[in-house]
Amino acid sequence: MSSSLALIPSSGDSPLDRSAAIRALRDMVLNSVVSDHSKRNYAKALDEVFTLCANRSQGLSRALLMEYRASMVEKKLSASTVNVRLSAVRKLVGEAQRNGIIDADEAANLAGVPNLSQKGTRLGNWLTRDQAKELLTVPDRSKIKGERDYAILALLLGCALRRQELARLDIDDIQLREGRWVVADLRGKGGRVRTVAIPLWVKKAIDRWMVAAKIEKGRLLRPLSKSGKVIGDELGDWAIWSVVEQSAKEIGIEHFGAHDLRRTCAKLCRKNGGDLEQIKFLLGHSSIQTTERYLGSEQEIVVAVNDNLGL
Template sequence: MYAQKHRKPPCRKIVLRLPDLDHTKSAVLNSLSSPCSRRNYKFAMEQFITWYCSEPRLALNRAVVLRFRLYLESLGLAAGTINQRLAAVRRLAYEAADSGLLSPELAAGIRRIKGVKQLGARAGNWLTRDQARALLEIADGEDLRSIRDLAMISVLLGCGLRRAELSALEVDDLQIRQGHWAIVDLVGKGGHIRTVPMPLWVKAAIDRWISAANVKAGRIFRVVSRHGTSWGKGISEYVIWYVVRGCAERMQLDHLAPHDLRRICAKLSHASGGELEQIQFLLGHVSVLTTERYLGCKQNLEEPVNDRFGCLFAPGTVDLR
């Protein structure tokens, strides 16, 4: 009884060495279920560990993480990127405290660090209906690779899928529901399950690829070799990225990414009279605020309000002397 009362509390560290940080990083990665989250958190934590170990005598506390935030800002990173990496550092501190490697008081101080405020909203890279049709026309062709590329871009534009969802799409996922083709029980970001309706023109593009590549089961999209034959059991997300960027460059469009086609799908659906709630279901967003950002309807750059009062002055028509 006397020994229990006078037992010393466990000694928590204030300085974590590289083995402790590696152990904590592995614990954080093992707690994440999404491959995308694991990849992003791994990069962010390794960046912080490299920076932290460059000054080995630093204590892992609130002041140090604030210095790391200033370091990220000096790199010219976007506010969202900085906040994502700060979230990974907070997670690292939580896990270190739970494992008995860091004082709970220090972890609580790190938790109170606020992220960087994002001033204003970025202008998204949306295409008009005619530009979207032109992108599909550029991807079209008679060879097997062009048939596959057209089908992939059609799904991205017509169904608003993410890259990971497109690469994991299987033949059995395409089913008829309520008299309409749909991608049934699609497992999306965060494990959320949704059913995505598929327009007939998108289904026709997929059927053309499946017939040309002789795909019977498993993943729909496969690698196309230099000899024009289909092989393998699927494609990576990087293939989708290069396909979209390649078609965009042929249209002389800069900075068009596969995720932009997801935003274009949302905006075209909204411009055609689609309800906001149904677009939210289509994209699989938990919050309707995310869907509103995808629509880009807060600022109309196609018909700006300051163009309505006409031209006030044309250079060269008035003598100002």
């Protein structure tokens, strides 16, 4: 093992030295990432790699990274997930090179572990209108938790919010504009600001939850004890994801997450004749091309585009 890899754990280092090296390199990488979501993904990948190093009692090497890649494939992780985790490792290698820990040749060797090929475009999951209606019947609205969970599903499905946006939603963000309720000046992905209209049925769900929880200010969503008592000031975005996943399982749908409700909202808007540009504003996309890719394309056979050529 080259001495230039001093900050990368090796079998000759003491446990204290290895621990310090791991923290140093890990922090370099995570501090270079802006998105909280990316930080979590990168942190998971690096922790797994460093654990593998420790279990093998060896430093970082191409062979070890290929083993890490193979283990992810064996777990049947998606190509996109594998590639994101490999990206974190490349970031680690890049930071090590920039800080003079490894040379260019070693960096190129370590960073050369190939991505998995992605065939086609994964459009993700979404619900039909009937499935969406069934999902909304899952929460037991006779209980306070049911009122909260129904409000979560309603806001994700009716307003196409991201779960991080929903977790940060304050009661003061819900305002009257032009005679209707909206989430005003919502700051989303990439710092883009948008205003999201709230359908009446969603506003009623919000109101019922606020009355049941006896909250008037601060974060809209709160954690609850098993007895139904509000026990915190903010519900985490992963708790929101869990509500969606568990509710979907209740209607027989596996591997369904909060973002799939956002996609469902967009799909149902489009199927009901929604203007593509207005859907772009709803989702907070930077371009209409992003919205088109997000919605995907579906060929209409019953009423085909070439039925009315006027010939």
